[in-house]
Amino acid sequence: MFHIYCPHCCEYREEEEFHAAGQSHIARPLDPDACTDKEWGEFMYFRANPRGIHHELWVHAAGCRKYFNVTRDTQTYEINEVYKVGEQPTVVANAIQSK
Amino acid sequence: MTQKNRLQDGGRIDRSKALTFTYNGKKYTGFEGDTLASALLANGVDIIGRSFKYSRPRGIVAAGAEEPNAIMQVGATEATQIPNVRATQQSLYGGLVAGSTNGWPSVDNDMMGLVGKVGGKMMPPGFYYKTFMYPKSMWETYESFIRKAAGLGRAPKENDPDIYDKMNQHCDVIIVGAGPAGLAAALTAARAGARVIIADEQNEFGGSLLSSTELLDGKPAAEWVADVVKELSTYDDVLMLPNSQVNGYHDHNFLTIQQHCTDQFADRAPNGQVAQRYHRVRAKWVVLATGAHERPLVYGNNDVPGCMVANAVSTYINRYGVVPGKNLVLMTSNNNAYRTALDWHDAGRNVVAIVDSRKNPQGTFVDAARERGISIMVGSGVIEAHGSKRVTGVSIAPLNDAGDAVVGPIIKMAADTVASSGGWSPVIHLSCHTGSRPVWNDDILGFVPGTTYQKQLTAGAINGSFTTEQALAEGVSAAADALTHLGMTKKDVVLPKAETIEEGKAMALFHIPHTKPTSKAPKQFVDYQNDVTASGIELACREGFESIEHVKRYTAMGFGTDQGKLGNINGMAIAAKMLNQTIPQTGTTIFRPNYTPVTFGAIAGRDCGALFDPERYTAMHAWHVERGAKFEDVGQWKRPWYYPQGNETMQQALDRECLATRKSVGILDASTLGKIDIQGKDAREFLGRVYTNAWAKLPVGKCRYGLMCGEDGMVFDDGVTSCLAENHFLMTTTSGGAARVLSWLEIYHQTEWPELEVFFTSVTDHWSTMTISGPNSRKLLEKLTDYDVSKENMAFMDWKPMTVAGVPARVFRISFTGELSFEINVQANYGMHVWKALFEHGEEFNLTPYGTETMHILRAEKGFIIAGQDTDGSVHPFDLGMSWAVSMQKPFSFIGKRGMQREDCVRENRKQLVGLKTIDPKAVLPEGAQGVLDPKAPIPMPMVGHVTSSYWSANLNRSVAMGFVKGGLDKMGERVFYPLADGRVIEAEICSPVFLDPKGERQNV
Amino acid sequence: MSDVTVAESKLVTKQLPEADIVGESPLHHADLASVSQHGPKEGGVYFHERKLQGLLTLRCVPSAEQLSQIESLLGAALPMEPLTSVTTDAVSIRWISPDEWLIIVAGEQAFDLETRFYESMTGHYSLVNISGGTTIFDVSGSQVVNMLKKSTPVDLHPREFPVGKVVSTVFAKSGVTICRLEDDKYELVVRRSFADYLWLWIQDASREYGLVVKA
Structure with a gap:
């Protein structure tokens, strides 16, 4: 049971108020029709599964209903930061770890 | 009833408050402040269960959560049974009824005891592991035997009233x-x-x-x-x-x-x-x-009742005024445990000897023991306890400095209690x-x-x-x-002065050697609850298990409700020694929740019975109940399924509802449909991106059906969206999909297209929606409104604001039955008023309420799909034969467009939704039945698709069905066969799914 | 004022009938009036359905101009701080999200408010009447916090949840918006279709403290 800081409500709430919505920063291609099947398949189905730092999209489903990003360590379950949609994370895995 | 082991005074019990309890059918007395365990010991009850694997008699060894043996079934009535209660943690109360978990037919005379004596050979460590590797049939044979013998407690058969x-x-x-x-x-x-x-x-x-x-x-x-x-x-x-x-x-x-x-x-x-x-x-x-928790030492027959953890003995004496025996032998590797001998002695009982593994013990408690004249045997260990149902004596032998070999003659001494301490974990x-x-x-x-x-x-x-x-x-x-x-400030706390105690150095000792090798010595138990012995752990190591996690799984050490509280360290020490490693090198298994067993009642809480899951009701729910409706669960909604009259069967009720609707007028409570208010100058653009069809030109006052797909191009919801004003729409969704669709709109708006000016607000609950459908629906509506609802003023797919039965309403001329239909929406607090008003005027038209099942039949007669029934996340609009609902020309690449153009989505021979006309008109295909093209093909037959919707149609006096068939849209008129489990093969012709009124003349009047 | 305003941008319709037709709140079937008459008068938890109110959802990312328009329309400034609220005799405003507020007025005033918004508000916003889909439970009493602690994971300690704070959260297996009105009085805004379930839940959770229904 995570304790998650909602960057819109500006306080910690219980995990049961939130839903996870997959990996963050997966932008929909601006011109889907121009994508090859491979490119489209990567957008649709391929996701990172890191041991360590991971950026996830969550929604405060029972609260303000806003989506936001969570940087979370998949090994310790520590939440390193939360940040709004459109913003970039400040905590990132170093290149070696992410490989 | 005498409490033969109870002291005259002392302890935190109230001797003026005697409590009677029942254990294994026999009545005993204890005192307020007792635990079940202390009361049993006070009464001299030695055997409280039989061991899991060997069925050996077992007694209480500890005084807290770490107790491995005294696992009780508690409960005075069937409904209040609680399994796996530790007697050491259960407060005694008057009328408590407890029984042993293990032991059949009784703990004192256990038929399994005989098996236990030979069972050692029959059930070696790795028994389960090895058994699982043999044919499954063998496991089933063993399992019933083991379950019966083990008796792991049982759940109540009646509802717990608490x-x-x-x-x-x-x-x-x-x-x-x-x-x-x-x-x-x-x-x-x-x-x-x-x-x-x-x-x-x-x-x-x-x-x-x-x-x-x-x-x-x-x-x-x-x-x-x-x-x-x-x-x-x-x-x-x-x-x-x-x-x-x-x-x-x-x-x-x-x-x-x-x-x-x-x-x-x-x-x-x-x-x-x-x-x-x-x-x-x-x-x-x-x-x-x-x-x-204090660790017991591992020695031969250390599970005979009377063998206890040293500190537990002190606890029973000091806290409960119970001395669980007469003659004590204390074996220890440290000073701390000497307190138990002192407590025993001070309670006026005989300490036979303190057996200390160390050569030269010194310190406060050692001195105190010497002052009391208690015999201390240094450099020695209890290598074996004697007795079967209670300790009768011990064998004591000198040990070497390392404590891993017997180096001198055995001395036998009489005793009824062995307390041991290997230190604290x-x-x-x-x-x-x-x-x-x-x-x-x-x-x-x-x-x-x-x-x-x-x-x-x-x-x-x-x-x-x-x-x-x-x-x-x-x-x-x-x-x-x-x-x-x-960020808080500490205030002063003055601590009380504790006594200064000089503790000598403890010896690292876990496993007391025997004169025989471990495999031949009397059983030396490490984990009482799972019957894991020192020789079992050694065997596991000999068989090649090097990781402590594997040793655990091979032997079952620390399994189940025990979680290794007493035994883990001893087990690891024994494994470490076998593996020539230190304990830290060997490592430890990891402990997982829960620390002790939790009742299912506590886990479930109030989420049971009527509160198990929310039941959502519409504003007309009370009417449906009164009318005798049978309800269907649609998500959390309770929707009327059908309204039986008198002794009608379900099919009779459905036939009546279907015929009445097509003949005159029926009414459906459609309030559960998801409704989303959409406003903003980009609302129209947004609709165009999330629906597969075009929205740019939908005029104000008009409604349009739309399909919603995922990015993969697969249909996931559908519904009618109406243009209320140029920048204002009302979207409807399926009843079950309302929340999902709203989230879908929000995630795209918030993460992909925040620049679009649009807001979404759920109004599902705000509007009561009732659909009147059938040739007389207009006449009925005219009775309740002054508004001109003629075809000329209100065409098919129009919506109009009007007053119905005195209540402002939004009425949509849309149809899911293929009949002339009006969907009346009013503010939900007035839903019941309008619903009842319709019935007040409906009698002359035989206004018939119908439920979800009739709705399904009527739409199936028309070939209308239900998202989630005729779709399953793997079909795109073209599979459904609904290319008319897809506009590939829209400038924005709408959600699903790219997905439905993937190679797999445009290949030949995809499963496509078609009508299925059974050759025998009376035969109703079961939904889910798999179709084949050649029923005589060898098994496994190539399957071509399944039936998604199938009903008896009273209006057509035949069955109607839809289903998927590979390449079905090009196979019109061909045959498909449905072999059923009962041996029948139903034959059907592939046809258009529209069985009734293909031109739509009934709804367009 | 016309009953129906179908205009270029958005539709505003009157939704209430003439006064002789009485609305049925979501707990109408529970007949709370007679429960309050015949039930206990003392207890740890008090329950009252504040029914047939005018409730509206305002969605807006307000510009300075819109803020002042809204303030003059509502007679109170929009609470912009997360989780705050404004309560006056005439109107209650609850922060729901950075671009969403719940507005509570007397039942018959919802249409009037919608109309006035339509007439004078500029820019992008939406104001949606949700009166029929929503009701309000007022719960109070010396044990009300314990009842709530069985129902919602939100921290209700006065240090964390002062009077005036508002949260939307999980409540049993449904969701509600909770506003603390007084030291031991809370407003629960609930959805119509879940009202019966929540009423059952509250009765159950209050049982050990004694539940008093107030008409």
Whole structure:
């Protein structure tokens, strides 16, 4: 049971108020029709599964209903930061770890 | 009934309050303040169960949560049965009924005992593992045998009448354990004004202080405990939870506590009161002051009743006034356990000998024993206990310096009790629950908590700080650390002065050698509950298991409800020795929640019965109930399924509802449809992106059907959206899909297209929606409105604002039945009024209420799909033959467009939705039936698709069905066969799914 | 004022009938009036359905101009701080999200408010009448916090949840918006279709403290 800081409500709430919505920063291609099947398949189905730092999209489903990003360590379950949609994370895995 | 082992005075029991209880069918008496275990020992009950695998008689060995044997079935009635209750943790109350979990037909005369004697050979370690590797049929043979023999407790067969509930708690500091460290921490935190929760598994706070003869400030320690408890109870922000086991420590300082509220005092909770409460705690800081469990030593026949952990014996004497025997042999590797011999001696019973593995023990307690003239045999060990149902004597032998070989002659001595101590193991279970690995501490010969990512502090014996003085000091400093982190100011806490005790050096000893090799020696138990022996662990190592996690699984050590509380360290030490490693090299298995078994009642809480899941009702629900509707669950909604009259069967009711609707007029409560208000100048653009069809030109006052797809191009919802004003739309969704669709719109708006000016608001509950459908629906509506609802003024797919039965309404001329239909929407507080008004005027038209089943039949006659029934996430609009609902020309690449153009989506021979006309018109295909093109093909036959919707149509006097067939849209008129489980093969012709009124003349009038 | 305003941008319709037709709140079937008459008068938890109110959802990312328009329309400034609220005799405003507020007025005033918004508000916003889909439970009493602690994971300690704070959260297996009105009085805004379930839940959770229904 995570304790998650909602960057819109500006306080910690219980995990049961939130839903996870997959990996963050997966932008929909601006011109889907121009994508090859491979490119489209990567957008649709391929996701990172890191041991360590991971950026996830969550929604405060029972609260303000806003989506936001969570940087979370998949090994310790520590939440390193939360940040709004459109913003970039400040905590990132170093290149070696992410490989 | 005499309590032959009860002392005349002393202990924290109230001898003026005798309590009668029943154990294994026999009545006994104990006192208020007893646990079930102390009362049984007071009454001289030696055997409290039979062992799991070997069916050996077992007695009580411990006094707390670590008790492995005294696992009871408690409950006076069938409905109040609770399995897996530790007798050591169950407070005694008058009328308590308990029984042994293991033992068939009885613990004293166990038929399995015979099997046990030979069973050792039959069920070696790895039994389960090896059995599973053999044919499954063999396992089934063994299983019934084992289950019957083992008797792992049983659930009640009747509903538990008691209330179990849950409560969410928040605090600055939670303190787990109310011994000296926990109480000192709580006092420190409370005085600083922190929000504190302190929980302890025992019925009273005080922990070890309640069962020792220690003095604080020269007074009995219990007096200090009472003072602290009194002070804590004066703080509003301190929640004290006795009888409460902290069972789980989860991520981000979330802890779960099972509080025994009334089940410690009565078989059933007094009316309205809560039997058990499950606290879900979010703590800013956690202080673990969980103490330590004393380790027994592993020696031959160490499971004979009368073999106990040393400190448990002291607890029974000091806290409960029970001396569980007459003649004690104490075996120890440390000074601390000498206290047990002193307590025994001071209670006026005979200490046969203290057997100390060390050559030259020295210190406060050793001196005290010598002063009392107690015989101390140094450099020796009890290599074997004698007796079967109770210890009758021991064999004692000199040991070498390492303690791993017998080096001299055996001396036999008579005794009825063997207390042993191999030192103390910190209770690190909770700290391990979050994944933290414990670390070995050589000074205390035990594991202590390792690094953690939780906001966790520890104090007292959990750190290996075993003296009361250390515990008190660490309690204060842990709380002070928490306060600093919380930005709070510590106030003064003056600690009482504990006695100074000189402890000598303990010896690292776990397994007492025997004159025979371990494999041939009498059984030396490591894990009593799972019947794991020293030779079993050695066998596992010999068979090649090198990882302690594998040894655990091979032998079952620390399995189940036991979680290795007493046995784990001894087991690891034995494995380490076999593997020529140190204990830290061998490592430890990890402890997982729950610490002790939790009742299902506590886990379920109030989420049972009528409160199990929300039932959502429409504004007309009471009418449906009164009308005798049968209900169908649609998501959490209760929707009328059909309305039987008199003795009608379901099919008769459906036939009547279907015929009445097509003949005159029927009415459906459609309030559960999801409704989303969409406003903003980009609303139209947004609709064009999320629906597959075009929205740019939908005029105000018009409605349009739309399909919604995922990015993969697969249909996931559908519905009608109406243009209320140029920048204002009302979207409808399926009843089950409402929340999902709203989230879908929001995630795209918030993450992909925040630049679009549009807002979405759910209005599902705001509008009551009732659909009148059938040739007379217009006539009926005209009775209730002055508005011109003629075809000329209100065409098909128009919506109009009007007043219906005096209530402002929005009426949509849309149809899911293919009939002339009006969907009347009114503010839900007036839904019932309008619904009833329709019936007041509906009699002359035989207005017939119909439910979801008739709705399904009527739409199936028309070939209309239901998203989720005729789609399953793997079909795109073209598969459904709904290319008319897709506009590939829209400038924006709408959601699903790219997906439905993938190679797999445009290939030949995809499964496509078609009508299925059975050759025998009376035959109704079962939904889900798989079609084949050649019913004579060898099995497995190539399957071409399944039936998605199938009904008996009273209007057509034949069955109607839809289903998927590979390449079906090009196979019109061809045959497909449905072999059924009962041997029938139903033959059907592939046809258009529109069985009725293909030109749409009925709805367009 | 016309009953129906179908205009270029958005539709505003009157939704209430003439006064002789009485609305049925979501707990109408529970007949709370007679429960309050015949039930207990003392207890740890008090329950009252504040029914047939005018409730509206305002969605907006307000510009300075819109803020002042809204303030003059509502007679109170929009609470912009997360989780805050404004309560006056005439109107209650609850922060729901950075671009969403719940507005509570007397039942018959919802249409009037919608109309006035339509007439004078500029820019992008939406104001949606949700009166029929929503009701309000007022719960109070010396044990009300314990009842709530069985129902919602939100921290209700006065230090964390002062009077005036508002949160949307999980409540049993449904969701509600909770506003603390007084020290021991809370407003629960609930969805119509879940009202019966929540009423059952509250009765159950209040049982050990004694539940008093107030008409």
